[in-house]
Amino acid sequence: MNKPFNVTVIVEKTGTGFSAYAKEIDGLVTVGDSISELKSNFNEVLYHHVEYLQEQGETSLKVDDFELNYVLDLEQFFEYFNVINKTAFAEQYAKVNSSLFRQYTKGLAPLSGDKLKQISKGLHKLADEINDLSFA
Incomplete structure (x- = not known):
């Protein structure tokens, strides 16, 4: 079994809800009205990121290979x-x-x-x- 890729997801409060971005992976960003919605949206962004990486030849990579750590101050x-x-x-x-x-x-x-x-x-x-x- 491969060691999971640890991803720190920085969560920030906005005027309309929350935003989040991956500290270790450029371009993985999303928003949500609640933390629950934000996490769901982030999982979708990660899914599309993995899909893209698979198209680029990373065929063994799966969404389950990522361990997400949500951080809120x-x-x-x-x-x-x-x-x-x-x-x-x-x-x-x-x-x-x-x-x-x-x-x-x-x-x-x-x-x-x-x-x-x-x-x-x-x-x-x-x-x-x-x-x-x-x-x-």
Whole structure:
């Protein structure tokens, strides 16, 4: 099995929704009204890119050979997912001072790579806990 091609997809908020582009592959860009639509549109763009590469002789290349990593900055994330209580999340999952956390999410305080990893781990922990639940 071939190692997947890791592609970083940079997501940015626009006035009408979202835009995205591949950091490693020139020309792979798309837009969408929501992140869900954006991801669907990006998959379509990638499909056409692979189709083009196959026409150019890369016959063994498939869409499944690409692993997409969608990246959204912290401020845009919490603007989009505004239903998340920042204070409770900061205290329970990110283990960050809630006042400082609000500054991070508004772009008012510098955010180190280590602190960003800590917040990301907290988000993934929350997502895992939600994913493990069902309602009766």
